[in-house]
């Protein structure tokens with residue numbers, strides 16, 4: 001697998017990457033249209049990173065991460081329309097919905113993608129729902145001679161969960177899109193995230 005590209009579409013039921021789980025059709029086609037309209041109606045803003053504006057557009061609820069100040073901050077509570085989606089994300093992972101403290105809405109217009117990264121250590125579980133154009137989640141892990149690489153298809157209306165090795169060891173990225181894709185990502189806070197947030201916000205609101 002080193003320095004090659006393995007595609008996991010041929011695997012039924014079992015992921016070769018510990019900590020990566022996915023399922024198709026967690027959202028119907030009608031729901032997908034409604035969710036896309038809702039995301040667009042939030043007027044997502046260009047992702048800001050150290051004075052630089054990214055091409056993907058984002059809206060955060062519950063918790064935000066200020067990349068310029070490198071810290072967590074409280075954001076607007078999640079709107080009602082997102083709550084049943086959060087329940088579905090929680091069911092898929094076995095987590096309690098109220099532990100999914102953050103919702104991140106992203107719109108990737110043509111030309112927008114996301115570069116290689118691991119999510120901030122302030123977060124623990126990462127659960128993503130894909131809408132619109134299909135994409136590929138690229139994963140890589142450094143090894144002695146280069147990288148191990150895997151490609152995971154992100155079908156529209158599917159969900160994925162990154163935890164354990166897939167979340168903490170592997171980096172992920174999405175190549176610049178040709179057509180628009182929207183995603184809804186829910187994250188739980190790690191113990192360092194909870195501690196960091198308590199330093200700035202002694203009472204952390206819990207959304208049930």
Ligand SMILES: O=C(O)CCC(=O)C(=O)O
Nearest residue numbers: 106114119128172183185
């Ligand atoms: O759009 C996605 O599914 C991935 C987003 C992502 O990796 C991130 O925001 O950290």
Ligand SMILES: [Fe+2]
Nearest residue numbers: 117118119172
């Ligand atoms: Fe990520």
